[in-house]
Amino acid sequence: MNFRIRSTDGETRRGVLETGRGTINTPAFMPVGTIGTVKAMSPDELKEIGAEIILGNTYHLYLRPGTDVISTLGGLHKFMSWDRPILTDSGGFQVFSLAALRKIEEEGVHFRSHIDGSPHFIGPAEAMKIQGILGSDIAMTFDECISYPADYDYAARSVELTTSWARKCREYQNPGQALFGIVQGGMYKDLRKKSAEDLISIGFDGYAIGGVSVGEPKEEMHEIISFGAPLLPKDRPRYLMGIGDLGDMLKAVDAGFDMFDCVMPTRNARNGTLFTSTGRISIKREEFKYDAGPLDPNCSCHACRNYSRGYLRHLFLSREILSMRLNTIHNLYFYLDFFRQMRQAIEEGGFSRFKETWEQILS
Amino acid sequence: MNFRIRSTDGETRRGVLETGRGTINTPAFMPVGTIGTVKAMSPDELKEIGAEIILGNTYHLYLRPGTDVISTLGGLHKFMSWDRPILTDSGGFQVFSLAALRKIEEEGVHFRSHIDGSPHFIGPAEAMKIQGILGSDIAMTFDECISYPADYDYAARSVELTTSWARKCREYQNPGQALFGIVQGGMYKDLRKKSAEDLISIGFDGYAIGGVSVGEPKEEMHEIISFGAPLLPKDRPRYLMGIGDLGDMLKAVDAGFDMFDCVMPTRNARNGTLFTSTGRISIKREEFKYDAGPLDPNCSCHACRNYSRGYLRHLFLSREILSMRLNTIHNLYFYLDFFRQMRQAIEEGGFSRFKETWEQILS
Numbered sequence: 001m002n003f004r005i006r007s008t009d010g011e012t013r014r015g016v017l018e019t020g021r022g023t024i025n026t027p028a029f030m031p032v033g034t035i036g037t038v039k040a041m042s043p044d045e046l047k048e049i050g051a052e053i054i055l056g057n058t059y060h061l062y063l064r065p066g067t068d069v070i071s072t073l074g075g076l077h078k079f080m081s082w083d084r085p086i087l088t089d090s091g092g093f094q095v096f097s098l099a100a101l102r103k104i105e106e107e108g109v110h111f112r113s114h115i116d117g118s119p120h121f122i123g124p125a126e127a128m129k130i131q132g133i134l135g136s137d138i139a140m141t142f143d144e145c146i147s148y149p150a151d152y153d154y155a156a157r158s159v160e161l162t163t164s165w166a167r168k169c170r171e172y173q174n175p176g177q178a179l180f181g182i183v184q185g186g187m188y189k190d191l192r193k194k195s196a197e198d199l200i201s202i203g204f205d206g207y208a209i210g211g212v213s214v215g216e217p218k219e220e221m222h223e224i225i226s227f228g229a230p231l232l233p234k235d236r237p238r239y240l241m242g243i244g245d246l247g248d249m250l251k252a253v254d255a256g257f258d259m260f261d262c263v264m265p266t267r268n269a270r271n272g273t274l275f276t277s278t279g280r281i282s283i284k285r286e287e288f289k290y291d292a293g294p295l296d297p298n299c300s301c302h303a304c305r306n307y308s309r310g311y312l313r314h315l316f317l318s319r320e321i322l323s324m325r326l327n328t329i330h331n332l333y334f335y336l337d338f339f340r341q342m343r344q345a346i347e348e349g350g351f352s353r354f355k356e357t358w359e360q361i362l363s
Numbered sequence: 364m365n366f367r368i369r370s371t372d373g374e375t376r377r378g379v380l381e382t383g384r385g386t387i388n389t390p391a392f393m394p395v396g397t398i399g400t401v402k403a404m405s406p407d408e409l410k411e412i413g414a415e416i417i418l419g420n421t422y423h424l425y426l427r428p429g430t431d432v433i434s435t436l437g438g439l440h441k442f443m444s445w446d447r448p449i450l451t452d453s454g455g456f457q458v459f460s461l462a463a464l465r466k467i468e469e470e471g472v473h474f475r476s477h478i479d480g481s482p483h484f485i486g487p488a489e490a491m492k493i494q495g496i497l498g499s500d501i502a503m504t505f506d507e508c509i510s511y512p513a514d515y516d517y518a519a520r521s522v523e524l525t526t527s528w529a530r531k532c533r534e535y536q537n538p539g540q541a542l543f544g545i546v547q548g549g550m551y552k553d554l555r556k557k558s559a560e561d562l563i564s565i566g567f568d569g570y571a572i573g574g575v576s577v578g579e580p581k582e583e584m585h586e587i588i589s590f591g592a593p594l595l596p597k598d599r600p601r602y603l604m605g606i607g608d609l610g611d612m613l614k615a616v617d618a619g620f621d622m623f624d625c626v627m628p629t630r631n632a633r634n635g636t637l638f639t640s641t642g643r644i645s646i647k648r649e650e651f652k653y654d655a656g657p658l659d660p661n662c663s664c665h666a667c668r669n670y671s672r673g674y675l676r677h678l679f680l681s682r683e684i685l686s687m688r689l690n691t692i693h694n695l696y697f698y699l700d701f702f703r704q705m706r707q708a709i710e711e712g713g714f715s716r717f718k719e720t721w722e723q724i725l726s
Contacts, residue, residue, distance in 0.1 A: 035677075035681050035683065036674070036677060036678070036681075037678060037683050037684075037685045039683065039684055039685075040684040040685070041685070042685065042688065043669075064677070064680070064681060065652070065673070065676075065677040065680075065681075068653075069652060069653060069673055069677065072653040072655070072673070073653070073655050073671055073673045073674065074655070079671070079673075079674055079677075080674065081669045081670055081674075289428070289432060290431075290432060290435040290436070292435070292436050292437070306406075306444045307444055308436055308442070310428070310432055310435070310436045310442075311399070311436065311442055311443065311444075313428075314398075314399060314427070314428040314432065314442075315399070315400060317427070317428075318398050318399075318427060318428075320398070320400050320402065321400075321402055321403040321684055321687055321688070322400045322402075322403070322404070322405065324684055325405065325684070325688070
């Protein structure tokens with residue numbers, strides 16, 4: 001993996017991340033392919049809208065279909081017929097947000113599956129082994145993602161644990177697979193700083209900020225975002241995990257983050273909430289019933305080129321599968337196009353204006 | 364509309380139906396696009412797998428989104444972004460199978476919507492008006508589809524009614540839209556004969572047999588199929604409504620039918636039942652868990668070219684939207700390919716062998 005910054009605009013960076021499976025232009029948005037498919041999309045469609053990398057969830061894939069299946073069927077890329085880069089998370093976030101009856105030990109976490117209650121154990125060694133089998137291009141360290149609010153002492157001990165797990169992940173790093181470390185520390189700046197320093201001393205191919213958007217007020221999140229970015233090495237990709245609100249991502253890119261993932265565009269699509277150049281709309285609204293115009297006249301996606309708002313509303317109200325397909329195509333296209341425009345703005349030294357324009361639209 | 368028979372093989376016919384929107388090679392299978400979309404498919408995908416015509420359901424479209432919406436949005440073709448031929452049924456079948464509180468009068472049927480219980484009235488005039496607004500290439504007459512079993516007197520009176528409605532539909536036929544008459548008569552051959560003669564004396568662009576597969580034993584259905592075909596003019600397309608079982612369709616093509624529609628391939632796809640060159644399979648079966656092979660090695664569809672049985676099983680068990688998409692692509696491709704092969708067999712005088720081979724596979 002090779003990362004180079006092509007241009008900067010203040011703290012904001014326009015970079016290129018080269019992997020064996022293809023190039024990722026940053027700032028980059030990674031559609032989430034939870035369980036071996038970006039919901040409602042085919043790999044061809046993802047390519048058509050310009051997705052350069054997608055995310056896979058280690059926790060979900062480990063539980064279903066299981067690593068034995070993915071291993072037998074040739075790894076995650078072959079399994080899901082996607083030949084561009086994949087980043088896998090470590091499972092940490094889901095173990096701490098979805099699984100039940102967790103018991104944390106020095107070596108990892110005992111938990112029960114949210115699907116069938118079966119008992120499992122994942123620690124740094126297991127997380128690296130699973131990600132090795134999945135064969136992702138970028139793996140993440142196994143971390144404890146603490147809840148909000150967390151008291152200082154708990155957060156401090158958790159950073160110690162996350163650091164020791166990160167060190168083990170680094171030891172077990174799979175050949176040919178990049179590994180990013182994840183900074184934790186809750187809302188405590190000194191702990192964030194310590195976590196970042198710990199990880200940098202171990203040394204990773206890239207660095208992420210985790211444990212944000214876990215229930216804290218927006219202001220606190222923005223504090224951690226702008227405080228967190230400069231803690232990370234300038235010459236490595238910086239990934240802000242799980243943040244997909246357009247306004248939040250603008251702030252994060254402003255602070256110097258390069259990579260993002262979020263289920264927001266895909267999940268909202270399935271719920272009928274669509275992003276447009278003039279703001280969000282709910283496609284089910286009565287006013288669209290007879291509307292012959294495209295969802296967004298400024299959008300060139302397949303849905304906007306071929307269908308009317310009236311038809312999209314009808315499909316949504318009728319709970320048709322094509323509704324989820326077209327809405328997802330549109331929202332993901334919108335997100336990827338938003339990032340294309342953002343990259344261009346950075347290259348042209350116009351990121352501040354881009355950010356202002358969008359903050360006005362979103363307000 | 365122009366229909367010509369290119370070759371015959373016994374009673375079996377290989378024809379070409381020309382419409383203003385494109386050519387339909389017969390025997391033809393028409394995927395069902397109930398409510399303005401063939402479930403899980405995009406129009407591009409339908410074209411890619413070779414669909415030359417699809418069916419739209421007048422009853423469903425009338426209730427949702429409603430003719431006012433489809434009229435405002437430019438007719439059904441434009442509404443759903445499909446520029447090839449569409450055949451619409453008349454609503455008769457659904458009024459008699461789905462709607463509640465029916466009251467039949469000389470002029471038509473009062474019924475309540477199966478969606479919200481709202482009261483409606485459809486008769487021959489309304490059915491033709493709705494189909495005119497939908498703008499289908501082929502419309503069907505409004506008929507009474509009686510249940511099974513039905514006593515002789517009821518069936519006889521029903522044929523009278525269906526004939527009088529057919530006459531009205533013919534009077535109200537929309538310019539530029541072909542109109543097919545529907546033969547009814549339950550399981551009574553003399554009534555079937557009378558119904559066919561009535562319709563032929565009125566004169567239609569094509570003729571259909573309706574009211575089969577309504578609960579009768581297979582043997583009775585096959586009786587009506589082979590008895591019904593020769594009642595219909597040789598020089599017009601013959602459409603067997605709602606029959607999609609492969610074995611039944613082989614019998615019907617053998618008897619001289621040209622057109623078919625059925626939800627079987629699409630509905631089965633969503634339930635995980637898939638058609639292959641060696642018979643049906645249920646994709647959820649444990650034996651496919653680690654299966655790296657394609658669904659059907661003899662199939663060239665997108666799903667078989669790109670994905671393993673193991674992956675398709677995983678998608679199905681995870682209830683992913685892509686599962687319904689890929690399964691539907693496969694089943695419809697299978698059906699359309701089955702008809703392609705059948706047409707070739709007819710041209711080459713080998714339909715009997717084709718039929719035997721498939722009856723063996725299906726048994």
